[in-house]
Amino acid sequence: MIKVIVMNKRTPTKQKLLNILKKDHEMMITEIMEYFTISEIAVRKHIHELVQQGFVKRKTIKQSMGRPYYVYELTKKGHDTFPNQYEKLPLELLQDLEALQGKQAVNDVLARRMERERDFFEKEIASDEFDEKIAEVARIQDEKGYMVEVEKTEEGHYEMKHFNCPISNIATEYRQVCRNEKIVFDDVFPTSEVISHSCITSGDNFCKWTIKAPKKA
Template identity: 30%
Template sequence: MQPNADLSTRDTILHLLKTNNELTAKELTDRLDITSIAVRRHIDTLERDGLIESRLVRQPMGRPTAAYHLTESAEELFPNRYSTVALDLLDELAKESGESMVERLFELRKETLYKKYSGKMNDKDFQDKLSTLTAIQNENGYMAELQKNSDDEYVLIEHNCPIAKLANQYTHACQCELRLFEALLDADISRPECLTKGGKKCVYRIRRRNQT
C-alpha cells in the first residue's frame, strides 16, 4: 500500500507544479494532506530523479526560500500529441505525393542523424562506439542497454520506442534506423525482435566487420 501512496503523492506534486508553474515547500504542504517532513522527502526524491529543480526567491523579510518547478524531463511525463500530429502530417504527405516521398523523408532524417552523430565515433574502438551509441539512444528516450556476447558480437536492446506510432505505420523508419547503426558502427547488424512486429523490445545483434 505504501508504494502506491508514495506514487500518488509524487504525481500530485508534479501536477501541482505543472498547473502552478512553481511552488515552495510550504505552499506544497498547504495543498497536500501530509506533513512538511513528508513533503520534503518527496521533494528530495524528485530532485534526485531530475524531475524538479529550484531557484531562490527573495522574501520581503527573512531569508530567501526555494521555489520548485518542473524540469524538461518531467514535462515529458505529461500527455502530448506530438506523435499523433506527426503521423497525421505524414499521412497527408503520403496522400499528396505517395509513400515514396515519406520514405525519402525518413532517408533524409537518417542522413541528418548520421552527420550529427558520426563525429562522436571518430577515433573510438568498436566497444567505445557501441557505448556511445547506447548513450545517444538513451538520451533520445529508447531505454537502451548493451550486452556483450564476445569481442566481436554485442546485443543492443531498446526497451522503448519514442517513434513507435510512426514506425507502426511506416516501417521504413525502422529500416533507416538499422542502416544508421550500421553506418555509425561500421558493423553487420540484424534485428531478430522489433516492437513494431509484436516484440517486447527492439533487439539488435551487432557484429564487428572483418577489417582488411
C-alpha cells in the same frame, strides 16, 4: 482566502499539487498553501515525495539581502503527466503528407531524417576503435530514450538491445523507419556485419541487433 483551482473534488493531494504547479510554475510553500486547508506539514510531506519521485524540483533563490528561499516547480517528468499531443502529431503530419502528396513524399522525409541521424553519429563518435564505437552508439541511443543494453559475446561480437522505441507509433505505421535504422548502423560500422534479430514494431519485447567484430587483416 483559500484559492481554488478547478479539478475533480476527488483529486488526490499529489495530483492537486501537480495541477497547481502546472498553472503557476515556480511557487513558494506559502503560495502553495493558499490552495490547501490541510496542514503545512502534510503538504510538505507530499511535496517531498514528489521531489523524490522526480516530478517536482526545489530551486534555491538567492537574494541580495537576507536569506535565500526555496521555490518548487515541475520537472519534465512532471509536465509529462499531463495530456499532450506530442506523440500523435508527428504521425498525423506524415499521414497528412501521404494523403496530399503520396507515399514517396513520406519516404523522402524519412530518408532526410536518416541522413540527419547518420550525420549526427558521425559528429558524435570520435573513435574508430570497435569497442569504443559500440559504447558511444549505446550511449547516444540510451540518451535518446531507447533503454539500451549491450553484451559482448565470447567471439568478440556485440549484442545490443533496445527495450524502448521512442518513435514506435511512427515506425509501426511506416516500417521504412526500421529499415533506415539498419542502414545507419551499417554506415556507422562499415567493416562489421550488422544483423537485426527482433523488432518492437513487429510485436517483439525489444529490438535486438548483433554487430559483428571486424575481421582482422
